[in-house]
Amino acid sequence: MTIAIIDDEQHCTDRILAFLKPYQKSSVIVCFDSVDSAIEGLEIHRPDLVFLDVMLGNRTGFEVLSGSEYVDFCLVFTTSYEQYALDAFRFSAIDYLLKPIDREDFLVAFQKATDKMHQKQLKERVDVLMGHISQLPNSKKISLPTKDGFEFLSIQDILRCEAAINYTHVFSKDGKKYTVSKTLKYFEGLLLDFGFFRIHNSHLINLNFIKVYSKSGYVTLSNGLKLEISVRRKDAFVKACESFLKS
Structure with missing residues (x-):
């Protein structure tokens, strides 16, 4: 070498x-x-x-x-x-x-x-x-390491991330799924400033793709998927949505 x-x-x-x-x-x-x-x-x-x-x-x-x-x-x-x-x-x-x-x-x-x-x-x-x-808004992408190399995905195209023990499934808005050997906590830290919120131990969602929020503790995304919001994250979620809508 x-x-x-x-x-x-x-x-x-x-x-x-x-x-x-x-x-x-x-x-x-x-x-x-x-x-x-x-x-x-x-x-x-x-x-x-x-x-x-x-x-x-x-x-x-x-x-x-x-x-x-x-x-x-x-x-x-x-x-x-x-x-x-x-x-x-x-x-x-x-x-x-x-x-x-x-x-x-x-x-x-x-x-x-x-x-x-x-x-x-x-x-x-x-x-x-x-x-x-260079802080170019339309250049915001993320590199996702895979077993064969890397996938390059625009942050604005990420619908949600789902925990899978020490792996994370990243779902794009067009329905594709990428499995990455990083924890959900890693992605939470990386995407927090880009309109993402962790609603549950297993789910990190892009607030841009919320279709319906139910006060009973559920959120429905643009693809029709219904996810539970954990009780202890509910208040923080509402505040995050309010701040996001104002930005």
Whole structure:
């Protein structure tokens, strides 16, 4: 396996190299400290895995991705970005490591990357990432990891999400079902600011698709599905609907 580290701070590169030490005998590791050298190096070495710093001097890691013809690799960003940008990474299903990088976090990210070497589809996921970072409303999409790769779904097209132990079924408005190895709590945190509300331990719904609300404790969605609202969430649900209608 060939691994590339792209970072303009030597101490950050050294930290990743230290974490990679157990894998050095079975890997080729190359390092670059600028956008231009990274673009050239990616084409020459064609790595399987890239650790890419978001900021490279007065330029960015995104310039590396847009300027390189070779992008057939697994990608892990290293970043000091604030929370809003970290959410963007989560939406795109692109892994990131928050600086200063923790050893345990690094090992988890490294293992995930090596486990999913075949699930690259990097260009599409970077497009999703950039759409969120640039805050373009019509670019709000989410990447759903599947066993075969990734599905890219507009948030406004998600009807609801349903818990299935450590998995979640995501249903789109056109009736398609996607099963993702993430918990419903994960999707709740991700979609809360986009008009979604968790009405039950098992159900997260898009408020845009509510057709009927019954005071007896049920909601009917646009596809005719009737779902129960848990008693303890009922008041919060009514308040969420009121706020949503005002927005």
